[in-house]
Amino acid sequence: MLAALLRKITRNPARNAPASFLARLRRDRRGNTLAMMAAAMVPMIGFAGSAVDMSRLYVVKVRLQQACDAGVLASRKAMTDTSISTPLETAASTQGQTFFSNNFRTGWFANQTPTFTQAKASVNTDPTVANGVSGTATVNVPMAMMGFFGVQTKQIRVTCQAVFDMADTDVMFVLDTTGSMSCVPSAALNCANGISSYTRSDGTTGYYNVESSGSKLEALRQAVILFDSTIRSSSDPNTKYRYGFVTYSSAVNVGRLIPRQYLQSNVTYQTRRIIGDYNYGGTYYQEFSNDYNSCPRGQTVRRPVTGYARSSQWFGDDGYYQARNYSVYWNNGKCAATAQPLRPLWRYGPANWDTTVFLNSISSGSPAADDPTRLDGSTSRWTGCVEELDTTTGSSFSVTSLPDDLNPDSKPTTATNLWRPMWADATWQRDGTAEQDVKDDAIGGDSSWGSPSYNYSYRSGGYMSGNGFISCGMPAQKLKVMTAQNVRDYVYDADFKALGGTYHDVGMIWGARMISQDGIFAADTARWPGRKDPQRTIVFMTDGNMAPNRPIYGLWGVEQNANRTGGATDDGTNYDNHVARFRVVCDAAKRKGVTIYVVALGTAITPDLTYCASPGQTYQASSTQQLTDAFRNIAQRIAMLRIAS
Structure with a gap:
């Protein structure tokens, strides 16, 4: 046996030699897992580190994109020069940079050297018009884990763009053209310049308060034109928009627009x-x-x-x-x-x-x-103003059950309840609501004020017409596509003049009626074929408080005689009744999805005006500049500042 062992040793001399470290390690299984884990840490660090740093990069990029969007939105909102050939103005650029910096702080997640650049952009519109602002933001982010593999810093870059863009839009301007609009914005509320006569575009005699230089009426003209130019610069070639106009005082000139079937032949x-x-x-x-x-x-x-x-x-x-x-x-x-x-x-x-x-x-x-x-x-000719449909007296109305004269959707069918032409020459004053018999020789002239009241009709050349007790202003304009020149021509028409007393309900009733998609003008407010419903907007501008006057001949006849609204004998009752009408018609318009913007020029925003406006859509102006700014801001809101997709 010893001999056999000696022979085996002789045949395997390596077994007798000292073993190397790796050989011993290979043969020794004690503690092997520790070594394996140590070796596996290298790829694990790579995987975990990349996950951590990629998460950091994602969070930083999202925040950078939000800051970029905020910056261009602020910049575009502040931009006033829409020429593509000029650089972005400093005020707009500064506003954008401020919003970017407020939304993205240097050092957050250890970021370094963030940058934000902006420039004008023309987006789906006339190439010469800048309707947008484009931005680019970059930032360097040090790696927390991937530096172990030699990746020290990663740069993130995002782009953003904000444009003024708009859906198909209908805008109905309801504009106060009462006598005080002839004065400058700083004048007293009861200001009204002297009255003069002129020949209207239809050949009849008209009256107007002579305008002061820098009048509120001139400010209104400029504001409407600026509104239009803002809309045009904010829309792309596919956008559809229409304008309509109602100028109001105690009456509205809508006779040429009402289909004949809705006009009464015996009144x-x-x-x-x-x-x-x-x-x-x-x-x-x-x-x-x-x-x-x-x-x-x-x-x-x-x-x-x-x-x-x-x-x-x-x-x-x-x-x-x-x-x-x-x-x-x-x-x-x-x-x-x-x-x-x-x-x-x-x-x-x-x-x-x-x-x-x-x-x-x-x-x-x-x-x-x-x-x-x-x-x-x-003889006499009809100039186009109307008396209203049948109504209910009082100061309490339900928006769900309106009398005919307050309903934007009224389509009258009864021969005795249609719109009536105002006939000034054939309308006469008297004392109270009762009938009064008068001998012919007791009737005097009507060129100057005196008594008794039965001396006076509302004919041209008489005292009542020459002192604003009847006013039939600029003919209203149905919703239609208008060029910039069309808009200018309307507000500078010879009949676009100031005269009369302030009846907000008169203007709002017909503004709501002419933009309603369910009334007698439905064909003019219908959506364009193959497109969504337009957004519907009323821009209501006034320079004064409601001021009904019972001897005035207006939308409800001579109220002190006809008593159609219930305030024939008392000024306070008359006022309350008209305010109630104004409020409920505002409710009716908003209930139909119409956004109402209210602008007060040279006067405060009253609770009634605030009530009428859509939430947050009131503007107060004390000068021409403030009025034009208000109209520009409204146009910008209508145009819907947004991030470009």
Whole structure:
């Protein structure tokens, strides 16, 4: 056995040699896991380190993108120069840089040297127009773990872009053109310059308050034009937008826009009519002829047979309209008579007049209508203002159950409840709501103020029309696509003038009606084929508080006589009723998805104006510059500043 062991040793001499460290380590299994773990740490550090640093890079990049977006949004909002050929103005660039820095702090996650650059951009619009701001942001981020593998710093770069862009949009301007708009913005609220007459574009006589240099009306013109230019610079070629205009005071000029089927052909006015004759003065003797056979002996003959005349073969011209009753008899070979002069007895109150010819007279070339309240052959033409549909008196209304005159969606079908043409020449004042009988010789002139009130109609040339008690302003404009020149032409039209008292409800009723997608103008407000519904907006501008005046002839007739709104005898009640109407129509418009912006020029934002506006959409301006700024800001909001996708 010993011999065999010796032979084995001899055949394997290496077994007797000292073993190396690695050999011993390979054969020795004690503590092997420690070595294996140590070897595995290198790739594990790589995996874990990359996960940690990639997470850090992701968080930093997200924050950098947010800061970049905030910067260009702020910059674009502050940018006023939209020419692509000029650099981004300093104010806008500074605003953008400030927002970027506030949203991305140096040193956060150990970041280093963040940068943010901005430039104007033209996005899907006229290449010469800058409607956007583009930005680029970079930052260096040191690696927390990957430095072990030689990756010390990683740079992150993001881009961003903000543009003014807009959906299809309808904008209805509801503009106060009352008498105080003729004054400068710093003038007192009750300011109104002197009134003068002019020839309207339709050939009739109109009146207006003479504008001061730098008037509120001129500020309004500039603001509307700037609004339009802001919208144009913010929209791309595919954007559709339409404008409409309602100028208001105590009435609105919408007659040319209302389809004829909705206009009433027999209307009850606060007017006067002849109800008979009365004897005027004493009788006298008159001879006619010596023809016995042609003498109507024993009869009383009226001349003229019907109506009245200033002069005829029967009697001389005494300067007024008269008739005569002749009690005829034969006297000493002559046909003679005892003559009794007659004059008309007028009844002041509601009366119905056929308006067919009067409605047609608005068209050029159509004949004027005879004035049924005068004997001198006077005629008149309709200038386009209307009286409202039937209504409910009082100061409490439900937006879900509105009377016809307050409903933006009204489509009247009853022949006795359609819109009525305002007939100023045929409308007369009287004391109170009761009818009043007046002898013709008791009626004086109406060129200057005096009493009694029945002297006064609202005709051109009279005291009432010459002092703003009736105002029929610039014809309204339905929603339509308008060029920049169209907009300028509208606000600088010869009829775009100031006159009359402030009735906010009048303007808002017709502004809401003309933008409603369900009323008589639905065809004008419909979406474009193949496109979504437009966003609908009312821009309501006024320079004063509600100021109804009961003797004014306006949308509800002469309120002190007709009492259609319930405030005929009390100014406070009249005011409350009109405020209630204004508020509920604002509710009705907003309920239909219309956004209402309210701008007050030279006056405070009252609780009623705040109530009317959509939340946060009121602006107060005390100067032309502030008014134009307000209109620009509204246009920018409508244009929807956004991040470009």
